[in-house]
Amino acid sequence: GAVVSQHPSRVICKSGTSVKIECRSLDFQATTMFWYRQFPKQSLMLMATSNEGSKATYEQGVEKDKFLINHASLTLSTLTVTSAHPEDSSFYICSARGARVFEQYFGPGTRLTVT
Amino acid sequence: GIQVEQSPPDLILQEGANSTLRCNFSDSVNNLQWFHQNPWGQLINLFYIPSGTKQNGRLSATTVATERYSLLYISSSQTTDSGVYFCAVDYKLSFGAGTTVTVRA
Numbered sequence: 001g002a003v004v005s006q007h008p009s010r011v012i013c014k015s016g017t018s019v020k021i022e023c024r025s026l027d028f029q030a031t032t033m034f035w036y037r038q039f040p041k042q043s044l045m046l047m048a049t050s051n052e053g054s055k056a057t058y059e060q061g062v063e064k065d066k067f068l069i070n071h072a073s074l075t076l077s078t079l080t081v082t083s084a085h086p087e088d089s090s091f092y093i094c095s096a097r098g099a100r101v102f103e104q105y106f107g108p109g110t111r112l113t114v115t
Numbered sequence: 116g117i118q119v120e121q122s123p124p125d126l127i128l129q130e131g132a133n134s135t136l137r138c139n140f141s142d143s144v145n146n147l148q149w150f151h152q153n154p155w156g157q158l159i160n161l162f163y164i165p166s167g168t169k170q171n172g173r174l175s176a177t178t179v180a181t182e183r184y185s186l187l188y189i190s191s192s193q194t195t196d197s198g199v200y201f202c203a204v205d206y207k208l209s210f211g212a213g214t215t216v217t218v219r220a
Contacts, residue, residue: 002160034207038156043201043210091156095208102146102165104208106158 003027004096006107013084014115021079021110023094029074030096034104035067038091050077084114117142121202121211128192128218136187136214138202146206147178149187152199152213161187161200192218 003026013019023033032051036044048064050056050071058064066088068080077096081088091111095104118141128134140147149161162169162176164185169176173192178185189196199213 043212044158044203044208046207046209049207093156093158095158102206103148103160103163105160106150109156111156 002103002105004030004094004105004107006094006110008110009108010111010113012113012115015085016083018080018082019084019112021081021092021094021112023077023079023096023107025075025096025098025105028096028098030077031074031099032097033071033077034095034097035069035077035079036093036095038093038109040091044093047079081112084112086114088112089114117144117205117209119202119204119209119211121200121214123214124212126214126216128189128196128216130192130194130218130220132192132218133188133190134192134216136189136200136202136216138185138187138204138211140183140185140202140204143180143183144204146208147185147202147204148208149176149185150201150203151196152201154198158201189216192216194218194220 005024007022035047047062048056048058056069071077093109095106120139150158164178166180173190175188201213203210
């Protein structure tokens with residue numbers, strides 16, 4: 001149980017374009033989803049927290065107009081990187097948590113390369 | 116926010132050896148998880164352990180919440196144990212910098 005999927009696993013896009021990443025909880029209802037970013041050989045940094053049906057809460061320094069997060073259902077959250085630039089190239093990982101529990105489960109990640 | 120420190124940063128083991136990884140955190144927490152990140156980037160849940168001791172096969176973990184630290188034990192290490200081990204705490208999971216474990220055959 002507690003499986004989280006992400007799509008796509010890899011994406012290469014040109015500078016200035018937008019990219020959407022999907023995160024799905026496959027076998028449980030995710031009341032809260034989290035989006036992280038990980039640069040090479042570094043730890044995970046939380047970007048934003050989203051609760052189903054409400055606006056995402058962004059961490060300090062994360063541009064909400066650049067990283068659009070939608071959590072429209074209890075099994076799906078999306079992250080859209082708008083007007084991507086090479087410095088947005090990174091490994092993006094989502095996680096999900098069910099109601100009344102603290103344990104988080106992570107997706108396999110999406111490697112974004114902006115050329 | 117809560118500060119999380121992991122030690123050692125790197126660990127090289129011979130297959131079959133035992134090891135201990137440490138996680139210190141700066142404030143009381145209601146959530147602590149240990150993860151193993153494999154070479155493909157997938158984070159694998161090892162333990163959800165805000166307090167107490169748990170064991171799962173060759174791995175075990177202990178968290179002493181009152182003293183703000185947690186330990187992850189790897190016994191009889193195997194090459195497949197290689198990777199980065201992360202400790203993360205609190206509701207929004209603040210991550211430590213990780214311990215990179217390399218197990219040599």
